[in-house]
Amino acid sequence: MSLLEIKNLKMDFGKGAGALRAIDDVSFTIDAGETVCLVGESGCGKSVTALSIGKLVPMPPANYVGGEVRLNGRDVLTMSSRQLREIRGGVVSYIFQEPGASLNPVFRIGNQIKESLKLHRPGKATDAEVVRLLKLVGIPAPESRLRNYPFEMSGGMQQRVMIAMALASEPKLLVADEPTTALDVTIQAQILDLLRDLKQRLGMAILLITHNLGIVGDMADRVAVMYAGQIVELAPAKELLRRPLHPYTKALMDSVPKLHGDKDRLSAIPGNVPRIGNFPKGCRFFPRCPSARLGCESTMPELVEIEPNRWVRSLYAKDLK
Amino acid sequence: METASPIPVVEAKTPLSPWRLFWQRLRRRRVAMMGGGILVVLYSVALFAGFIAPYHYEHLDTKYSFHPPLWPQLKGFHLVAPRYEESTNEVFNYRVVPDDTKPVHFFVHGDRYKLFGLFPASIHLFGTGDDRYPVYLLGADQFGRDVFSRMLYGSQISLSIGIAGILISFVLGMIVGGISGYFGGFTDTAIMRMCELIMSIPGLYLIISLRNTFPPGLSSAQVYAMIIVILSFISWASMARVIRGMTLSLREQQFVLAARAAGATPLRVIARHILPNTFSYVIVAATLSVPYYILGEVVLSFLGVGIQEPSASWGNMLTAAQNTEYLRHYPWLLAPGAAIFVTVLAFNFLGDGLRDAADTKSL
Secondary structure (H helix, E strand, C coil): CCCEEEEEEEEEECCHHHCEEEEEEEEEEECCCCEEEEECCCCCCHHHHHHHCCCCCCCCCEEEEEEEEEECCEEHHHCCHHHHHHHHHHCEEEECCCHHHHCCCCCCHHHHHHHHHHHHCHHHCCHHHHHHHHHHCCCCCHHHHCCCCHHHCCHHHHHHHHHHHHHHCCCCEEEEECCCCCCCHHHHHHHHHHHHHHHHHHCCEEEEEECCHHHHHHHCCEEEEEECCEEEEEEEHHHHHHCCCCHHHHHHHHCCCCCCCCCCCCCCCCCCCCCCCCCCCCCCCHHHCCCCCCCCCCCCCCEEEEECCEEEECCCHHHHC | CCCCCCCCCCCCCCCCCHHHHHHHHHHCCHHHHHHHHHHHHHHHHHHCHHHHCCCCCCCCCHHHCCCCCCCCEEECCEEEEEEEEECCCCCCCEEEEEEEEEECEEEEEEEEEEECCCEEEEEEEEECCCCCCCCCCCCECCCCCEHHHHHHHHHHHHHHHHHHHHHHHHHHHHHHHHHHHHHCHHHHHHHHHHHHHHHHCCHHHHHHHHHHHCCCCCCHHHHHHHHHHHHHHHHHHHHHHHHHHHHHHHCCCHHHHHHHHCCCCHHHHHHHHHHHHHHHHHHHHHHHHHHHHHHHHHHHHHCCCCCCCCCCCHHHHHHHHHCHHHHHHCHHHHHHHHHHHHHHHHHHHHHHHHHHHHCCCCC
């Protein structure tokens, strides 16, 4: 049994005629100790998928219409609010994109970490434990940092504090929602190193959300590529990077700037992500797809396993190999 | 060998906490500090009213009705109180009796009182110790009671009503506003319509009709509690509305999502993460609305439904000044009005300064 098992998850924003499908038939799994990357352009449903693991999307407007999110074998979507509070932090912890905004500006960081401890390990809510956690995430002189306010720290430090808070409850799964997007490149590398190191030491699984394919090769065991609320390709990270199958994945990889490229212009995917509620009837990528054919505009492809462990959502999946 | 470093070593300053910054900015505002200073004096005087006042608030001497203000004079190295005598042909017309004085002593025995309402005592800061030579700094009222002493005792009621009222209405307003804003939907609508209902009724009518829901003939302590409850009941609604608005924007902040993701209960999120972020506003608003409670007590007592005689409050002392005849001849009866004026002004000065200091965009 996998640690996390998302099966045919469907979520709307709103109800009835005005409902907009934000997550459409998303399925993937994360095993204990595994790192899975969720990749895609902005607005493709990565974050709401991740927030659904703790049922954290505000309801309303969110409305789950189908599927299940099994965490440790129990369906999160049917849990009571008390059970939800136990798994939030207890099983799955989150870190977010803007570390500065994720910390409460009016509290010292020591107290914020302690609060996280109080919620899940009340016996351990001590200064000593907070210092241990701060040391764990590589903050120098943790004893004196306890009494700092968030605004007295740099972005990288703040993100380390956020990670310490997330780890305080000893989760089995850490969801990192673009943890390095707001940081500069050197700090980004440090934070990713830290995450990789912590994962090995603590043996937790990581769901890493990013739109940076460069991170994927470094971090991920497996990758799920999302487009317009659907997973279009799911594959082991190395194979996906070496040989992307879905036209969207190919296009994404082509738009990564290369150091030794001989191109004058950066390549970009033509057009825009279709707006939610305004998706094409058939394949959602076909208006921008370089290899679109007849039938793509009218028939919605299924996510099929075309090779062992390689899943692709395309009508012409067989031809893509 | 030691070599001097070419680069001067600058000691790194530890950044100041938000409260220290706030205090630094506040200290630079003279008017606000002055207001704060006046309030500190007023409140400490109220705390030690029994000791500073030469008489107990019930101490009356009908021989000295409408006795004019009397200030001790310096005679040699002693302060002495002159004696006034009522002229025989005219009532309430006092004249100084020449060469009849009594030295004013400090720490004299006088009326019994309870310091802080707990410790029985009878030492007063000053006095003559002789009832035939009264010291009426601000004159006497129609029953021959010392206006100054009564003003000090009255300040205990008038000044504490503001603080108690603020505490009740702001705590209520913050909790209700926080819940309303955080949960939204039907809860929000229901609470906000209720607030609007309360706010739409003219304040004074509401005060008087609420007063009538309490039985007449309450003791002073009961009336005191009643006034606080009435005034808080009216004013929590506007506080709740503002806090609700701030909560609406704060609940979209990422640290609220982070707290929810860590498994915090809604009430914990509201109490620990949302409301503390409204404190800088709340402190300012509280300071600026204390005068409302002081004036509210004045209105109720002025209308004769507040603090009852013989207890003293600034409001019921002013009731005596309703009579224009009295006012023309005995203007010192207006002294509590001056005290109210000074207090309200001091609160407003302090509140303005707090607002500027809390605004990080100003210098």
